[in-house]
Amino acid sequence: MKKTVTKREKIIQLSSILFPILITQLGLYSMNFFDTTMSGKVHPTDLAGVAIGSSLWVPVYTGLSGILLSITPIIAHLVGANKNKEVPNIIIQGLYLSVILSIIIIIVGYFSLDPILTNMGLEQEVRHIAKGYLIALSFGILPLFIYAVLRCFIDALGFTRVTMFITLTSLPINFVFNYLFIFGxxxxxxxxxxxxGVASAITYWCITVIALVIIMKQSPFKEYYVFKTFYKASFKAWNEILKIGVPIGLSIFFETSIFAAVTLLMSQYNTITIASHQAAINFASFLYMLPLSISMALTIIVGHEIGAKRLKDAKQYSYIGIGLAIFLSALSAACIYFFRPEVASIYTSDAAVLKLTQDFLIYAIFFQLSDAIAAPIQGVLRGYKDVNITFIMALVSYWVIGLPVGYLLATYTTLDAFGFWIGLISGLAAGAIGLSIRLHIIQRKNEIALIQKS
Known part of the structure; x- marks a missing residue:
């Protein structure tokens, strides 16, 4: 990744990293999108079952795979400091951790899945579909976590177009197997x-095999000789990964789990409400890929700049990324407002679900601005390797503010299910404010430290 001087050069370099990440994230999310929309075409019960299954799986996956995201800033710092020989060991240690995490998830899921679903009070058919979806998906957990590590390596080098290629290759695979197994x-x-769930598991194996082949056969990845040397498990390397990764994973878990918790709390309502909520939240999450992709791009670029001791450039990249996220999220909000009927019709043809989904989408508009601020700042802070305060902010914003506010409004006002959405909006707004303050503190602290050293 080259050094930039002017703002124009920075915008071009950020865009070159960002665009493939965005396509990749949209592609990965499209798998869940296909699961949801294609299942909804069968019956609202299938849509509700996949909604419940996804709500249980997504926070577990994003939280634990978030631990592995620490590999991106670690490698970015090493490459920025010209310590390339240390990169293979970090990757292998990350792969060891990915296998351990996969085994833990499968064991815990085996013993806890039935009690969780039984105590949710779901309709029998919805519970059956949710359980079957998760069991089928579990056969793809191991390759999915391995791929998370491989992707961090590829992205950290700045070759985000490669992961874009892998994802675009996997999309038709996922769609075809969805078509075959959902509709028979x-x-x-x-x-x-x-x-x-069956289709997703097959797809996860495919993308992992493709990534392995590229890393072993294509430049510049093969020059790192990742699999040439056998590295023993290193608790020192694990500690470095976990020291940064656990706070990242927890902050992601707190954010994604509140959305899952709201969906699970929705189980007290009828199937129409569950299906409508899931359709609206699915589309809002789809649009979240914009600020999330900017966040991931900023982690890579800021990590390189910090590794090279270019603090001023890191700061400039931060504000360029945040400004871009705000602009794009404003466009997203406008799209939701003007095209609500068209968006709802993507997910269902059921008249009742169609109408209620449009009502939920009004609330999704207010997600956009908070996400546009919070997500990029999280990416910047990870580039600085500042992650501990972030996960505390996530805990307070989402679980101390967001969920209680939502529960109170849903339970004690006439808002009913919409009250939970207002709670989500409150939590996201609180997180955006807290992260903004933290970013200012960290940038100021780094500037003072640099002045003192010089």
Whole structure:
């Protein structure tokens, strides 16, 4: 990654990193999007079952895979400081951790899945689909976590176009297997929502194999000789990964789990409400890929700049990224407002679900601005390797402010299910304010430290 001087050069370099990440994130999210929309075409019960299954899986996956995201800033710092020989060991240690995390998830899920679903009070068919979806998905957990590490390596070097290629290659695979297993085409069993889990598991194996081949065969990745040397498990390396990764994972978990918690609390309502909520939250999450991708790009670029001791450049990149996120999120909010009927019709043809989804989408508009501020700042702070305060802010914003406010409004006012959405908006806004203050403190602290050294 080259050094930039002018603002124009920085915008061009940020865009070159960002665009492939955005396509990649949209592609990865499209797998969940396909699961949701294609299942909804079978029956609202299938949509609700996949919604519950996803709500249980997504916070677990994003939280634990978030631990592995620490590999990106670690490698970015090493490459920025010209310590390339230390990179392979970090990757291998990350792979060891990915296997351990996968095994833990499978064991915990085996013993806890039935009690969790049983105590949710779901309709029997919804519970059956949710359980089958998660069991099918579990066969792809191991490759998915391995891929998370490989992707961090590829992205940290700035070659985000490669992960974009992998994702775009996997999309037709996911779509085809969804079509075969959800609807039972060409002699395959018609599994409904459960088939979406089967298709996703197969896709996870495919993207992992593709990533491994590229790393071993293509430049510049093969020059790192990642798999040439056998590295023993290193608790020192694990500690470095976990020291940064655990706070990242927890902050992501706190954010994603509150959305999952709200969906689970929605189980007290009827299937129409669950399906409508899931459709609206699915689309809002789809648009969240914009600020999230900017966040990931900023982690890479800021990490390189900090590793090279270019604090001024890191700061400039930060504000360019935040400004871009605000602009794009404003456009997203406008799209939601003017195209609510069209968006709702993507997910369902059921008249009741169609109408209620449009009502939920009004509240999704207010997610956009908070996400546009909070997500990029999180990425910048990870580039600085400042992660501990961030996860505390996430805990307070989402679980101390957001969820209680939502519960009170849903339970004790006439807002009902919409009260939970107002709670989500409150939590996101609180997080955006706290992160903004933290970024100012960290940038000021780094500037003072640099002055003192010189």
């Amino acid at each position: 085409k060409f002699g395959f069993p018609k599994l409904g929502g459960i088939g979406a």
